[in-house]
Amino acid sequence: MTGTDLTALSAPVGGEPSAGGGLWRTLGQTFTANRLAVLGVGLIVGIALFCFLGPLVYHTDQVYTNLAAASLPPSAAHPLGTDHLGYDELGRLMAGGQSSLEVGLAAAVMASAVGVLWGALAGYVGGVLDTVMMRIVDVVLSIPVLFMLLFIATIIPPTLGTMIAIIALFAWLIPARLVRGEVLSLRSREYVQAVRVMGGGGGRIVLRHLIPNAIGVIVVQATFAVADSILIFAVLSYLGFGLSAPAASWGEMLSSGTAYLYDGYWWQIYPPGVAILLIVLAFNFVGDALRDALDVRLRQR
Amino acid sequence: MALALAPVLLAPVLLAAAMLVAACSGARSSFPASGATLSQGRTVTIAEAPGASPNYIFPITPTQQYTVYTINEFQYLMYRPLYYAPKGDQPVIDDTLSLAQEPIYSQHNTVVTINMKTTYQWSDGEPVDARDVVFFLNLLKAAVKESPANYGNYTPGEIPDNLASYTATGKYQLTLTLKRSVNPQWFTADQLQLLSPLPLTWDKTSATGSPGDDDLTAAGAKQVYDFLAGQAANLATYATNPLWQVVDGPWRLTSYSTTGQLSMTANPHYGGPYRPTIASLEELPFTSEAAEFSAIRAGAIDVGYVPADDFPQLRAVRRGGYQVFAVPQFFIGYVIINFNNPATGPIFKQLYIRQALQHLVDQPAIIHAVYSGYGIPAYGPVPVGPPNPYASVLEQQGTYRYSPSAARQLLSSHGWSVIPGGVDTCLRPGTAPDECGAGIAAGTRLEFRLDYATAIQQIETQVSAMKSDASRAGIQLDLRGEPFNTVLAQDNACTPDQSACSWQLSDFGGIQFGTYPTGDGLFATGGALNAGSYHDPTADKLIDATLYGSDPNALTAYEDYLARQVPVIYQPDPDYVAAVKSTLATDGTFSALTQGNLQPERWHFTS
C-alpha cells in the first residue's frame, strides 16, 4: 500500500447506523462542550453576515473606480481607507469575503461529492476497477497542487466558476481515499451482507447504506476542505491569477496592497489578511471539534 | 517594421528631464582629464530588467530573444549596427555613432549607396567594411528562409526580401538595389537600421573550420548560420568562445553567467567616438522589479530604473544619492477593437462610437493614479514623447480628449438613449446622419466585453477606470481579466464566422516602436499586428505612402488621419524612470537610458 494511506489510518472509523436522535444529541453535546468549536461557528456566522448582509447596511460602490480617492487613509467616510483604485476598503472586504466564502464552500462541496462517489464506487466494486481508480488518485495526489493550479490558471480565464472547478479538481482526492477506506470496512458488515442477501442492488447499497455511514468522515473532511480551498483561492489571487476586476477577493486585495508596502498603506495589508486568517481558523476549529466529537462517539460505543 | 514588443507597460515623467541634450555631433568626445583619472579601474554596475536578462549574443536574434535588453543593452555594446539608434533619448539615427555616412538614394529611390566610415576595425585587426555587411545579409537571408522566427524583426516583404541585390561596390561602399522605390525616411530609419556588420572570422561552418567565403552560396550561408546559431545557444560559453571576442564596439565580454550576470571590459581597438574611460561594467540580473528597486534603495547599483509601482518613492530615491531621469517611452498603449466581431463589429465600425469611447478615457486621471503623474496622454498612433520629429501638431494637441459630455452628445445625436450609469439602447436605427448606423438594430445595447491581461496592475487599474468613465455615457464595459498570454493569443485577426472572433475589446498593454513609427503592421489591412482587422482603404493608401511614397509629409498625413479615425482606443504613454548614482556623469545624456540606449563608454565617475 502507499504511504499516504496513513491519512486513512488516522481517520475515525464509522459505526453502524444507530438510533438517530441519541447519536446526534451526543454529537451536539460534545461539540458545544468544545468552546473552540462554538467560537468557530460564531466566527463563520459572523463573517458570513458581515459579507452578505453588511453591504445592505453599509453601502459602497465596488464597481466604479474613483482614482481621485485612491489609497486614502482611514477616515470617517472610509473607516478602513481606500485601495489603489479608490474602492472603499471596508466595503471591498465584504465583497471579497463573498467570493472567498463562495469559492471555499462550493469547491469543498463539489470536491466532496466527486470524491465520495469515486471512493464509494472503487471501494464497493473493488477488484481491477478499484486498483485503477485508486492509482489515478495516487498519481494526481503526487503532483504538487500549487504547481498544477498555477499552471492551469495561466491558461483558463478566471471566473468564479472556473476558480471553483480548478480548486475542486485537486480537493476530491483525499475524500475519495477516505470514503473508499470506510466503504471497504463497512462492506463486510452484517447489515450490508443482509441487504445484499435480500436482493438490494449495488447502487442502492452504496447510496442508502454505505455513504450515510461514512458521513461523519465526509463532513469532517469537507470542513477542512473549505479552509484549504479558501487558502488556495487566496494564494492564487495573490499570485495574480484570481478573479477579473472589478470582482473582489481577499487575496487580490493583498496582492495590490503589496505594491505599496514602502508607502505605509497598512490599511491595505492588515484587514484582508486578518479576514483570511479568521475564516480559515474558524473552519479549522469546527473541523477539529467535529473530529473530536466523532472520536468521542466511537469511544463511547 | 522595426519594433520591440513591450509585453508589459514599461515604466513612467519628468517632462523637464525629457528636454534634449544636444549630442556633440561629429566631434570626437574629450573628457575632462580629471574624470578620466577618477574613473580608472572603476567598475560601473547596471541593473537588468527583471526576468529579461540578455540571453542571445549573435546579432541575428530570434523572435523569442528579441528584446531591447538583448539587442540595445548587450549586443550593441560589442557589435555596432551600421546605423545606430536611438540618438540620446530621441528615436532617430545617431550619425555620430553610425558606422556609415547618411545613405544616398538614387534612381527614384530604388538604389541606395552606403559609404562606410573607415575608422572602425574588428578587434582581430580586420577593418569593418562593406563585405561584412554583405556577410550579414547573406546569413539573414538564410536564417529567415529556414524559419521566419529566426529573426525577431523579420516582416515578410521587408528586409531582406525587398532587396533585388546587394553588393560591395568598393571596400567601404555598399550598393543596395531595391525591388521597388521607397520612402527614404522610412527605409533608413526602419530598414537600414537593422543591418549589422559581422566579422568575417565568423564565416565558417564549424568551430575548427577556417574562415572562408562559405556565406557566398545559399547552402553555405545556411551552414554558417546554423553553426553560429548553435554556438549562440550555448550560454555558458559566451565569455569563453573565441568567436564572440571579435568585436567592433567599445566593449568586450569578460564573464557571463547563465543567470544573466555579465561583465565587460573596454575594447582598446574600438575605432568610434567616445572611448571608454571606465575600466569595466557589470550588468546584474534581478528576479523582480521589487528586487531591483530594493537595490536602488540600498544604493547597491550605479545605474538602474524605478518601477512604476514605486514612483511615489522618487523623492526618497533622489535623497538616496541618485539622479532621476523620467522620459515617456516611444510606445503606444491601446485597447484593440475587434471590428469583425459578429455582434459588436457593426457598432465599432461607426466612427462616432469610437470617438465617444476615446472621449471617455480620462487620461490625466489615469496618469495621476497609475503613474503618479509620470506619463503623457496619447491620442494618436505616433507617440508624442520622447521628443521626436514624427509626432504632428494635431497629435500633440490631442483629438478626442476626456469629455463625458462630448461622448453623450455624440451618442444622443446618433439616435441612442443616453442613460448615464445605465446601458444605452439604439432608438433610431438606420443609416441617416442622426441614426445609429448600418447593421445596428433598434434596441441594440451599448455593452462591450473588455478582456485585459491580469497580473499587470497598471493595466488593471487602467481598465477599471475606463469602465467607470464609460458608464458616465451609458456604455457598459464588462471587464474580463485573463492571463497575459491568453489575451495575446486571442488578439488575432479573425473573420466574423469564426468562433475565435468572439472577443470585442482587448487590452494587453501596447507596443514599443523602434525608430520609425509606421502603421504598416498595426493598421494596414492584413498587417501582422492588426489584430482587430481594422480596414480602411484611405488608411492603407496613407500608410503605403509612408513606406513607398516620396512625400516627406506622408507620416503626418497618416498619423493625423488615424488620430481622427480612432482605430484603437488610445491610452496614456507612461514614463520610464532611470536612476543613476550622483557620482556618475556623462558627456551625453543619461535620459538616453530611458530608451534602452546604454552608452557606458560615455560615462565617468566624478568622485
Added chain:
Amino acid sequence: MTGYLLRRTGQSFMVLLGVSVIVFALTHLLPGGPARAILGLRATPAAIAAFNHAHGYDKPLYLQYVSYLSSLVRGDLGFSYTQNQSVAALLAQDVPKSAYLSLLALAVAIIVGLPLGIAQAVRRNTVLDYTVTTGAFLGYSMPIFWLGLLLITWFAVDLSVLPPEAPQTATLGGALADPAGMVLPVAALAIVSIASFSRFMRSAAIENLAQDYIRTARAKGLPERVILLRHLLRNAMLPIITLIGLSIPALVAGNLVVEQVFNYPGVGLLFFNSALRRDYPVEIALTLLGSALVVLGNLVADLAYGLADPRVRLA
C-alpha cells in the same frame, strides 16, 4: 523487506510515469500552444508553423510524448526557449538554492517545533500549552504569503533590521554568504511547519508518556530530562521521519510562495516565471521534480512508519 522496497520503488516509478502523462497532456492539449505566447505579436502563421516544426509540436501527441520520455531517460530535460538554455542547466542553478532554503526551514521547524510539542505534553493544560496551541492554530491557518508580507513590513520596512528580500544571487554560495537575507524567508517557511510539528509531537508525546516503559523509567527514579530525551524522543524518532516525509508537499508549495514573496531565485520562482511565459519544458520538468519529491517523501514516510510500528508488517 527487500522485496517490499523493490515493489514500493516500482510503484513510485509508475506513479511518476502517470504524472508525466498528465502534465504532458495538459501542456499540449490546452488551446493556445506555446508558439503564440513565445513569438508574441510577431507570430505569423508561417512563424508559428516553423516554430512548431522546429520543436516537434507538429507531430502527433503520442510521438511527442515518446520522444520526450526517451530524451528524459537519457537525462535530457529539454530546452527552455525563452531563456535560451537547457532545463538541466536551469535546474542545476536553482535546485541547490531551493534545497538550502527548504532544508534550513525544515531544520528550524524541527528544532523549535518538537521541543515545543514535548513541553506541551509534559505541561498539559497549562498556560504554556494553551499559548502554543493557539499559536499553532494561527500558524496553520495563516496564508503563508501574508505571513511573509507581515515579516517584511515589520522587520524590513518598519524596523529596517533585515533585508526585505532573499539574497539576489546566481549561486548557492551567494545565498550562503548572506545569512541576513535568509532570515525572513526561512522564518516564513518554518513558522507554518512549526505549527504542525508541535501539534504532532504533542499528541505523540502524550501517548508515549502513558506507556509502560516511561512509567518504569520514572519508577526507577531517572531524572525527567533523561526520560524525555532518551526514551521519549527516541521512540518518537520514526514517527517524526514519517511526519517529515508527509510534510514534503506542503514544503514544496510553501517554497514556491515564499520564493515569490521574497524574490528568492530558486525553482519556485523559476516555475512561477515559466508559467507566466508558458515555457513548457521548464514547467513539465519542475512539476515532475516536485512530484518525485512528494513520492519520495511518501516512500520514506511509509518505511519509517513500518519500522516504527511492529504491527505493520512490511511484506
